[in-house]
Amino acid sequence: MAIQPLTVRDEYITYIRLERNYSSHTVSEYTTDIDAFLSFLAVEGITDLNDVTYTEARLYVTSLYDSGLARTTISRKISSVRSLFKFASSRYGVTDNAFKSLHHPKKQERLPAFFYEDEMEQLFKACEGTDNKSLRDYAILEMLYATGIRVSELISIELEDIDNHLGIVLVMGKGKKERYIPFGSFAEEALGTYTEISRPKLMKQKKHDKLFVNLRGDPLTDRGVRHILSSMMERASLHSKIYPHMIRHSFATHLLSNGADMRTVQELLGHSRLSSTQVYTHITKEHLRDTYMNTHPRA
Known part of the structure; x- marks a missing residue:
């Protein structure tokens, strides 16, 4: 029929x-x-x-x-x-x-947004200053960029988690997995200045061990970090919209662009699967191609 x-x-x-x-x-x-x-x-x-x-x-x-x-x-x-x-x-x-029997078309993966190295320099310059707030903000940006940690990991760091002698920080990642991440001299200097000069003044009469605090001396929140980064963007006159993970994406992209191996970046980011890290190789390839097309005489 x-x-x-x-x-x-x-x-x-x-x-x-x-x-x-x-x-x-x-x-x-x-x-x-x-x-x-x-x-x-x-x-x-x-x-x-x-x-x-x-x-x-x-x-x-x-x-x-x-x-x-x-x-x-x-x-x-x-x-x-x-x-x-x-x-x-x-x-x-x-x-x-x-x-x-038909498969749905695969969803187009959006490549993670990131800052170029000169844009990161603009952000750092935008939060330079000698007041307590500027010293704290500068240390936050240095820490995020130096380690690639998530904002949730940043705000959970306590004073005893920082080892300035070895230049490493202990962070608690997803699934309560701990990992050690190294940081360089720039972050070390910024953290030292913040903890010695700025943090004690911001703390006032408050007593807790969280590394980063707000202007009232209370532990800094995820929302607080977002507000700080947005303010940096305005002062740096960067027109793209910022969200905290962009610093993390920039950290991974710049490492891979400068020759870091995938497994090391995976461990630093705290990814359980290598496939989560491999997305950054697409960014570096896109960047390589764009650079080539814009600079090669016969491109």
């Missing part, structure tokens, strides 16, 4: 609207997606849902790509048609293998 696409379409839209109680917006999206697919079938001369095979399904998805639609839109349209066939399978026994 031939299964008319329009008949199934009308029954399915009624089903999701009345029985599944989908929102009007969702019903509208399903209707649009299914109607587009049925138009494709009409062009292909297919009048029976039983005649739709994997070949037609692939052809339809190819046409979606050719029309320049975003991957997320294509993925949604596949889901809509797949749902239609699932409904037709349960009600009319139509085989739904055609779209069941």
